[in-house]
Amino acid sequence: MRFGHGYGRWLGGGFGPGGREHRGGWGHHERGGGRRRVFDGGELRLVLLALLEAQPRHGYDLIREIEEQTGGSYAPSPGVVYPTLTMLDEMGHIDEVKEEGARKRYAITDAGRAHLTEKRGEVDALLERLSRMGQEEGRTGAAPIKRAMMGLGMALRDTLGAARGREDLVHDVAAILDEAARKIERLEK
DSSP states (O other): OSSSSHHHHHSSSSSGGOOOBBTTTTTTTTTTEEEEEOTTTTTHHHHHHHHHHSEEEHHHHHHHHHHHTTTTTTOHHHHHHHHHHHHHHHHSSSEEEEEESSSEEEEEEEHHHHHHTHHHHHHHHHHHHHHHHHHHHHHTTHHHHHHHHHHHHHHHHHHHOOTTTOOOHHHHHHHHHHHHHHHHHHHHH
């Protein structure tokens, strides 16, 4: 399988070409063909702050944590998470943790903690919503497969993003995926 247009749908509705999310963009969750908002207004900011309250994280760590909490049924796109982190930084609610490497890790500030305290009822309701989504997804029986597919999608984006100009790495990834597909096909028989 070539990774071009449509590979995000093959990965279970995750991110497609250009990092766009195939589930209706940020803040949407599809089930049964319909769409409903997962987060409105500043809700994503509160969820990200709550996750950063637990521990400093990178943007992709935040996306993965939300995916995990929802059983793989929802993941905000990097195109929404990173601007939201920038906004939280500009508001003084988070600070970048200085470290080696290109990825930025963020930690909550005292102002961010105070904001969460003010909004604790709303934050708790948002986290409960994520938990309910995960429980709902877990009842479908496909949650472990969706979670694994989301992990695969993230690994592919990270690896292929770093693979520019490295044709050998692209071929190695393709060989691994081809082998996995053959093994899965043998399970059906």
